[in-house]
Amino acid sequence: MDEKRHIISILVENEFGSLSRIAGLFSARGYNIHCLNVAPTNDESISRMTLVTFCNDQKIKQLAKQLDKLIDVVNVKDLTEETHIEREMLLLKLKCNKNQRDEIKRLTDIFRARIIDVTDTGYTVELTGATEKILAFIESMGKIKIIEMVRSGTLGISRGIDSLENIK
Amino acid sequence: MKLSGSQIIIECLKKEGVEFIFGYPGGAVLHIYDALFGDKKIKHILTRHEQGATHAADGYARACGKPGVVLVTSGPGITNCVTGLATAHMDSVPMIIISGQVSREYVGSDAFQEADATGITRPVTKHNFLVDSRESIAEVFKKAFIIATTGRPGPVLIDIPKDLTDPKVKINFEYPKKVKLRSYKAPISESKSKIDEAAKLLASAKKPMIYAGGGVILGNAHKELAALVKNIGYPITNTLMGLGCYPATDNQFLGMLGMHGTYEANMAMHDCDVLLAVGARFDDRVTGDTSKFCPSAKIIHIDVDPSSISKIIEVDLSLVGETSKILRDLNKAVKPYLKNINKSALKRWWTQIDKWRTKKCLSYKTSKTIIKPQSVIETLYEITKGDAYVTSDVGQHQMWAAQYYKFDKPNRWINSGGLGTMGFGLPAAMGAQLAYPKSEVICVTGEASILMCIQELATCLQYRLPIKVITLNNRYMGMVRQWQEFFYEGRYAMSYMEAIPDFVQLASSFGHIGIKIEKPSELKSKLQEAMNLKDRLVFVDIITDQEENVYPMIKSGQAHNEMHLSPTGKDTELA
Incomplete structure (x- = not known):
């Protein structure tokens, strides 16, 4: 399947270790992080990450599920699925x-x-x-x-x- | 109530109903051990290695379903737990690991016995916490127990710096009734219409198959599974982790599937037209070549973990949620469709299955001069009437135990299926024996595996655990040797076990009883003699056929209908 560019938005608990859990998930499964951006949101207990990765449709679905499974992750969305x-x-x-x-x-x-x-x-x-x-x-x-x-x-x-x- | 951090930890464990802590003391947890000193409610089991503690807590959890609790010190204490954590994580076993950490002021300074516990264990735990204040200890424990035991269970680590456990500093303690876990999702429940769709699809099958795994046992759904299977009359197979979730002696059971599964189970998988997968994760040892997996089947997958769905095999219909609830709902939903089932097609399917069964794929050449490993398991099954808790290590003995001991009840078969951890069996048996002191607990092992956690024989003596260690001693790392025979033209690189200890003497030096069995004629009587010693650990060293192989076998990258049923060479029989 063709690799496509995906922009993944992730809301995570603003706690130490959150970033390394997410980065670890990518490296452990052999996914590449093309670029990554993190900062707190208007709710300071939550950080928002925007992450760009190249992968096929099957992999991106699995990746979103794996991210969602992380305890620190509040929500995940593939922005490229809709107008953004x-x-x-x-x-x-x-x-x-x-x-x-x-x-x-x-x-x-x-x-x-x-x-x-x-x-x-x-x-x-x-x-x-x-x-x-x-x-x-x-x-x-x-x-x-x-x-x-x-x-x-x-x-x-x-x-x-x-x-x-x-x-x- | 004003308590120190250490006392808070002990109180939290009591509130969670913890009976046992498996652990090993050291500098960073001395305050906690002091608070535990003389405690009447919680019993501490001192293992002889932290790896043993994690496997023992794991075995306890697998046997009784309650989370196993481990307490270890910082640095080498927690690094020694990593294999045990990975083992539990792969097989989704609920555990709480409490590790000491150096005091906060020393964290990050390469202090004595400092290790980045949360960093090291992150990929092998469901979640982990580094506690940063005394006030948060109780909340962290509450969260840890919720996370470890709900959804798809798993091990959770709590790393606590020593200064937070200082007995001199006391704070108010109240165990929270509820905690906020906004980012932790409870299993969703499926809509009626989706369950109905599954029921309809299930009833439309002409060649149905049910494939159930460890999730049925973890989700305590064996009754619901049996009800559905009986109601609908379809054949069922179990994964290695699922053995016992459906009675092995029942006629609808086709045995284990996969690499060393039965002929009938694998052939039925290959030919089925509707597959219902329950609490199973399409592991590579089960699927073989994924491109040839169940080529003509519509697949329904029930699982508590959304990330298991379509991870390896794209499924047609997924039902995510608590296995027991979904099975109950599905069983209800399927009733109106039962009349739609094509009875004659189902009958033809069963006739085909019975034909496959006549291959008798688990038969083996018996011998009067040398003990066949398969016969040991069969004899054990006979003596224990199939009701023992059986743990195993990893390799040929594990496969034979899985193939020849017919588990009729869940939680009886305890093995490291996912990670394949040698050294798991003996400590896991300790956990199972502590959970069920009156039951028979057997550790089926090999002469290579048993040496990986042999030190735990001392723990068994200290707590008088009457485990029966059954060693299939073939002087080889049997499974390694088997692969070398098949794939490396018989070059047995490093798989021969030279310098094997005298296990009878070894057992007796640890204060136990050792029995050696060498002749097929004395197998039953001596095994019976060992099992009769109800209050002692008996180490039975059984000298078995050195070059026996595990069959059937699907070689890596082959399909379910490409099994080898007998030795390679002249009489190779491809299914």
């Missing part, structure tokens, strides 16, 4: 000479990115968007030297007024 919004943030530190400055400014405008730090020899740029946009922006840098790159990993939320917390 995803965003990622990129921080890019670029080395640039005088000639490249205008080019970078132009590209940041096109992508609606922002320059958030300026020095004599470089810019740091911030960009938010879906993964394709982030990748396109990085691609557009061309010969401009990337000194450092940080990506948040994907964040996702379903469309409409349903909440992962209400489903419980």
